[in-house]
Amino acid sequence: xxxxxxxxxxxSQAADAGEAATAAVQEALGGRTPTxxxxxxxxxxxxxxxxQFFAAAQRAAGDAQVVGCTSFRSFTSTANLxxxxxxxxxxxxxxxxxxALHDEIGRDVLGAAQAVTATARDRAGPDAGHPVLLMLSDxxxxxxxxxxxxxxxxxxxxxxxxxxxxxxxxxxxxxxxYAEGRVAxxxxxxxxxxxxxxxxxxxxxxxxxxxxxxxxxxxxxNIIHELDGRPAVExxxxxxxxxxxPGVREGLWDRPFARAAxxxxxxxxxxxxxxxGRHILDRTPDxxxxxxxxxxxxSVVQVMAGDHGDLLDAAARSGADAxxxxxxxxxxxxxxxxxxxxxxxxxxxxxxxxxxxxxTGGAPIAGFFTYGEFARVTGSTGFHNATxxxxxL
Amino acid sequence: xxxxxxAPAEELSGELVRLRAxxxxxxxxxxxxxxxxxxxxxxVNALGQVVDVAEVFDRAVCEVAELFGADIAAVFTGxxxxxxxWGLGDTPDANRTxxxxxxxxxxxxxxxxxxxxxxxxxxxxxxxxxxxLTCGLLTxxxxxxxxxxxxxxxxxxxxxxxxxxxxxxxxRISLAVDNGRLHRRTQEQLRRxxxxxxxxxxxxxxxxxxxxxxxxxxxxxxxxxxxxxxxHQGDTPVGRAxxxxxxxxxxxxxxxxxxxxxxxxxxxxxxxxxxxxxxxEHLAEVGGLALEKALLFQRMREQAETDALTGLPNRSLxxxxxxxxxxxxxxxxxxxxxxxxxxxxxxxVNDTHGHEAGDLLLTQVAGRLLGAVGDAGTCARxxxxxxxxxxxxxxxxxVADRVREVLDEPFVLDxxxxxxxVRVGGSVGVxxxxxxxxxxxVLLRDADAAMYTTKQARKAAAAIx
Numbered sequence: 001x002x003x004x005x006x007x008x009x010x011x012s013q014a015a016d017a018g019e020a021a022t023a024a025v026q027e028a029l030g031g032r033t034p035t036x037x038x039x040x041x042x043x044x045x046x047x048x049x050x051x052q053f054f055a056a057a058q059r060a061a062g063d064a065q066v067v068g069c070t071s072f073r074s075f076t077s078t079a080n081l082x083x084x085x086x087x088x089x090x091x092x093x094x095x096x097x098x099x100a101l102h103d104e105i106g107r108d109v110l111g112a113a114q115a116v117t118a119t120a121r122d123r124a125g126p127d128a129g130h131p132v133l134l135m136l137s138d139x140x141x142x143x144x145x146x147x148x149x150x151x152x153x154x155x156x157x158x159x160x161x162x163x164x165x166x167x168x169x170x171x172x173x174x175x176x177x178y179a180e181g182r183v184a185x186x187x188x189x190x191x192x193x194x195x196x197x198x199x200x201x202x203x204x205x206x207x208x209x210x211x212x213x214x215x216x217x218x219x220x221x222n223i224i225h226e227l228d229g230r231p232a233v234e235x236x237x238x239x240x241x242x243x244x245x246p247g248v249r250e251g252l253w254d255r256p257f258a259r260a261a262x263x264x265x266x267x268x269x270x271x272x273x274x275x276x277g278r279h280i281l282d283r284t285p286d287x288x289x290x291x292x293x294x295x296x297x298x299s300v301v302q303v304m305a306g307d308h309g310d311l312l313d314a315a316a317r318s319g320a321d322a323x324x325x326x327x328x329x330x331x332x333x334x335x336x337x338x339x340x341x342x343x344x345x346x347x348x349x350x351x352x353x354x355x356x357x358x359x360t361g362g363a364p365i366a367g368f369f370t371y372g373e374f375a376r377v378t379g380s381t382g383f384h385n386a387t388x389x390x391x392x393l
Numbered sequence: 394x395x396x397x398x399x400a401p402a403e404e405l406s407g408e409l410v411r412l413r414a415x416x417x418x419x420x421x422x423x424x425x426x427x428x429x430x431x432x433x434x435x436x437v438n439a440l441g442q443v444v445d446v447a448e449v450f451d452r453a454v455c456e457v458a459e460l461f462g463a464d465i466a467a468v469f470t471g472x473x474x475x476x477x478x479w480g481l482g483d484t485p486d487a488n489r490t491x492x493x494x495x496x497x498x499x500x501x502x503x504x505x506x507x508x509x510x511x512x513x514x515x516x517x518x519x520x521x522x523x524x525x526l527t528c529g530l531l532t533x534x535x536x537x538x539x540x541x542x543x544x545x546x547x548x549x550x551x552x553x554x555x556x557x558x559x560x561x562x563x564x565r566i567s568l569a570v571d572n573g574r575l576h577r578r579t580q581e582q583l584r585r586x587x588x589x590x591x592x593x594x595x596x597x598x599x600x601x602x603x604x605x606x607x608x609x610x611x612x613x614x615x616x617x618x619x620x621x622x623x624x625h626q627g628d629t630p631v632g633r634a635x636x637x638x639x640x641x642x643x644x645x646x647x648x649x650x651x652x653x654x655x656x657x658x659x660x661x662x663x664x665x666x667x668x669x670x671x672x673x674e675h676l677a678e679v680g681g682l683a684l685e686k687a688l689l690f691q692r693m694r695e696q697a698e699t700d701a702l703t704g705l706p707n708r709s710l711x712x713x714x715x716x717x718x719x720x721x722x723x724x725x726x727x728x729x730x731x732x733x734x735x736x737x738x739x740x741x742v743n744d745t746h747g748h749e750a751g752d753l754l755l756t757q758v759a760g761r762l763l764g765a766v767g768d769a770g771t772c773a774r775x776x777x778x779x780x781x782x783x784x785x786x787x788x789x790x791x792v793a794d795r796v797r798e799v800l801d802e803p804f805v806l807d808x809x810x811x812x813x814x815v816r817v818g819g820s821v822g823v824x825x826x827x828x829x830x831x832x833x834x835v836l837l838r839d840a841d842a843a844m845y846t847t848k849q850a851r852k853a854a855a856a857i858x
Contacts, residue, residue: 118483149455156482157464157521157546208417213424215431271432271462272549273425298434300427378547379462380455380480 005093007332007393008032009076009366013084017048018056024087025060028366034064037092039191041334042068042178043368044085046168050176050183057087058181064089065099067179067189069136069166071368072339073349077357080350088334088366090393098124098192101179105141105188113150116190121154124192131155132199132391134191134334135163139175139371141186143221143294148374148382151190160201160377162391164336164370175371200325200392202359203375205277206314207304207386209267211239216299222281224266224289227301231287236280239303240264253283262343265386266291269300277304277386279340292340292385293372304386308348311341312355315388319359322392330360335367336389342369352388360392429554432460433561440565446573450477453566457543460562461555465521465544471537480521480544490515491542498530498540504560506551509544518544527551529563533571541566578668585672588616592676596683600694605687606632609680613659617673620661624684627655636660645674647681654684700774702752703759711773711781715833718785722826729826730789732770732782733840734762734796735848738817739778746806746813753806754815761799766792781840793821820848 010027014020025040034040040061044053050070058066074086100119102112117133124131133155137147144165151161166175177187193199214235218226227235237252252261266289267275278301279292295301306314315337323330335356342349357365375389376382439456443449454466458479465480467489475489494513496505506527514523523544530540541563545551551559592612599605606624613622614635621635624647643662648654657677663669698710706714715731722729736758743751755778762772762780769792770784784792800819805812822843824836 114483152480154483156484157480157544159482209420209424213427215427269424269428271425271429271460271555273421273428275424296435297438298431300424300431302424378464378545380458380464380466 004032005091005331007334007364007366008089008091009332009364010087010089011074011076011079011081011084013081017044017050017052020044020048020085021053021056021087022060024085025057025089028087028089029061030089032089032091034062034089035092036063036065037096038064039090039092039095039097040064040066041088041090041366042066042085043071043074043087043366044068045072045074045081045083046070046171046175047083048085050178053085054176054178054183057178061089065097067099067136067191069164069177069189069368070168070175072167072169072371073342073369074366075335075337075350075353075368076366077353077364080353086366086368088332090332090334093331094128094196095393096125096128096194098122098190098194099179100190101177101182101184102188103182103184104186105138106186107142109137109142109144109146109188110150110153112188113147113190114154116188117151117154117192120190120192124194126194128194128196130195130198131159132193132195132201133159133161133163134193134391135161135374136177136179136189136191137163137165137372137374138177138184138186138188139165139167140172141165141188144372144374145294145381145383147188148376149380152376152380152382157380160199161374161382162201162334162336162376162389163374164368164389165372165374167339167369167371170339198325198327200322200330200390201375201377202318202321202323202390202392203373203377203384203387204314204318204321205275205306205384205387206310206312207265207267207275207277207306208310209275209302210264210305211241211303213269213300213302214239216295216297216301219295219297219299222291222294223284224291224295224301225284225286226288232289233283233287236261236266236289236303262340263305265304265340266295266301267304268295269302270381275302275304276381276384277338277340279338279385293383306344308345308351311345312348312351315352315355316359318388318390319356319365319392321359322390323360323363326392330363330392332363332393333357333360333365334391334393335365336370336373336375337367338373338384338386338388339369339371340386341388356388356390360390363392365390426554429558432558433565435460436562436565440569443569444573444576446570446577447476449566449569449573453477453541453569454479457541457562457566461543461551461559462545462547462549463543464546465518465523465542467542468531468539469542470539476539486517488515489517491540492518492526492528498528500530500532500537503530503532503563504528504556506556506559508550522546524548525550527556527559529559531563531567531570533567533574538567538570581668585668585675589672589675589679592616593679593683596680597686599683600687600690602626602684602687602691603631605680605683607634608632609657609676609684610634612680613657613673613676617663617669617676619659619663619673621659623658624680625655625658626684626688629655631655645677647677648685649681654681654688657681700759703756703774705759705762705780706771706773708773708775711771711775711783712833714771715783715837718783719826719831719833719836721785722831723829727786728789729831729836730784731824731836731840732784732789732793732796732821733824733837733844734780734782734800734819734821735844736778736800736817736819737848737851738815742815742817746808746815750806750808750813750815753808754804754817757804757806758800758819761802762796765795765799781837789823789825793823797821818851820844820851822847
């Protein structure tokens with residue numbers, strides 16, 4: 001039995017979509033009867049029929065509003081699932097939630113983000129002083145920066161933006177989103193949260209730069225064709241240096257979302273010397289790097305590295321930073337972690353959620369591994385790869 | 394052999410940590426410097442994709458905010474009007490006034506920055522809780538179209554490197570604004586050129602003066618635009634469009650240097666020196682040429698259809714009108730008759746007093762014909778001393794009688810050596826088209842034959858007398 005306002009989470013590895021959704025949501029409710037003001041979030045892996053899964057989740061959630069999306073993996077403080085489903089019950093507890101879904105984003109990501117943000121804000125009711133905007137997008141929707149930009153033009157600088165891009169099992173086919181009782185495959189969800197108290201956001205990645213900084217001299221959309229005027233793959237591999245043992249280098253690009261490159265994403269440098277991670281998805285026939293996310297020409301990038309210790313330390317900092325902003329004990333936290341962290345963490349994967357929870361001071365946490373994270377607190381950029389984003393409530 | 398005393402292990406370890414930290418700091422500094430150095434290039438790339446001034450501002454606020462880690466970016470005009478913003482959300486607020494205070498950018502210091510306390514921050518901006526501000530003056534050709542404001546909510550000051558780069562950024566934005574204005578002007582000129590081409594092509598195909606004048610007036614009102622336009626041929630209005638109230642008249646000559654055709658009178662003309670005024674003047678020039686051409690064409694057409702000596706329609710025009718009348722008659726039109734008149738004594742006048750007297754006589758005959766026929770028909774000269782009258786409806790025989798009477802009256806010719814009185818007389822025959830079937834050639838031949846019969850009868854009668 002969860003505390004009355006405590007975030008509740010549940011999980012299931014049942015093979016049947018309906019069973020998995022029902023079991024996960026019921027565990028998250030922990031015997032509580034949700035009200036229409038409550039929010040239930042569900043994060044299944046791609047293995048379920050989305051219509052059956054989300055319909056069952058909605059039934060199990062009773063009167064509560066339900067949103068969710070597919071994941072690469074999902075996790076709670078106590079479960080970390082390669083195949084299965086996670087559910088989160090967020091009792092209103094003074095919060096109000098406004099939800100909007102845009103079914104087909106198409107190419108107008110910015111316009112869709114503006115539309116769902118404005119609608120969700122209207123539905124959330126009166127401003128209670130500390131709003132936060134949660135976005136869940138299709139991970140294959142093109143330039144995810146436009147999600148943040150579109151939301152930002154509507155919400156403005158005083159509203160933090162967090163969330164994640166829906167994922168799947170690296171088959172690179174489609175993801176699913178669910179809100180307003182509908183399933184979308186190229187959708188964008190906005191959840192506007194009006195809160196009378198500050199909510200906390202933590203953003204950390206744990207990677208550090210190696211090698212030399214490089215300038216993106218030719219890029220289009222998510223393809224970096226040239227770094228420092230040379231084919232991007234060639235430059236990337238030269239920067240990797242000796243950490244690619246014989247046998248690994250040859251098989252580096254055998255599969256999409258190249259495994260050996262996961263541990264060494266590129267970092268986009270900003271003017272303050274900080275890096276925003278961008279994972280490498282594949283190489284192109286002309287020697288370019290296909291990135292997980294769009295990269296602008298003339299950006300400065302550097303190859304990143306980090307061991308599991310670095311990544312886990314960052315996860316703990318993400319949780320701690322978020323919780324520290326509350327000025328009170330957290331009643332729970334939502335976590336969005338990059339799918340690209342799973343391989344580098346390896347056998348330590350379950351420790352990441354534990355680290356976040358420890359950072360929050362032991363609050364119940366739940367979340368999923370994404371195809372990109374949203375986190376804008378200050379400044380006006382906020383699309384990330386390779387990070388752990390925590391929303392402490 | 395001198396030996397170096399070994400440092401304690403913990404001392405070496407501490408030194409290693411310090412060196413590593415210094416190395417990391419150095420790398421961060423170099424990356425930061427490189428990232429900053431490329432900011433301007435990124436902005437140039439972004440601004441290079443837009444040309445419209447409003448788009449330049451919209452794109453600039455987004456890009457500059459992201460590149461400089463600012464939460465808010467805004468562009469204000471020189472008059473203090475907000476024209477583009479980033480980070481303010483979508484809540485409209487008409488009272489977003491610029492930051493004020495002593496620390497504002499000027500031509501001497503185009504970029505200023507400082508903590509928020511250094512500025513007089515208006516209430517709308519204070520609501521976003523900014524901690525650090527910077528302002529950059531936009532300058533285009535010695536004029537300032539406004540300034541760019543950036544605000545950071547985090548406690549991270551804009552440093553000197555930021556200011557240096559921001560100076561370059563506002564300069565680049567200013568250049569984009571200038572390019573945008575030039576582009577807009579060029580586009581406007583191209584559009585005007587295209588319009589002028591279309592109006593010219595339209596006017597050039599018109600052969601009627603009245604139609605050309607009307608189209609010119611309409612084109613002026615449609616394309617310049619003005620509130621009213623009137624085309625005058627000499628003092629006569631021949632085309633008009635738009636208002637008839639002319640409180641502020643502009644008069645432009647049409648045709649030739651001195652307005653040989655007439656004038657274009659404009660109400661509500663654009664101010665001198667504007668693109669609209671230049672376009673109007675081009676239109677007047679083109680319109681004048683078109684009107685002169687139409688006028689020339691009208692005169693040529695008149696010459697081709699008019700008997701040069703008498704001013705009456707000639708054979709060609711008469712046959713055209715006869716053919717048209719025959720067609721009307723066949724389709725149920727009014728009664729149709731042709732009067733054929735031939736002077737009885739013309740050859741004698743010509744032979745006795747010369748061609749000059751003959752010409753004077755023919756001219757007077759034409760005048761008398763017009764007077765006798767009036768509205769009852771169309772007079773024409775076929776050639777020599779042969780005249781015809783086309784009568785539709787009415788009493789053709791009565792017309793023929795009047796014609797005969799006026800021709801039988803004596804003529805006084807104003808010859809160089811004094812007035813010459815002559816009496817020539819005329820024979821008139823009438824051909825009338827039967828209802829239904831009729832033919833122009835047959836009708837003319839019938840009238841000719843009737844005239845011949847009459848002439849023979851008049852000769853016989855004269856012989857008896």
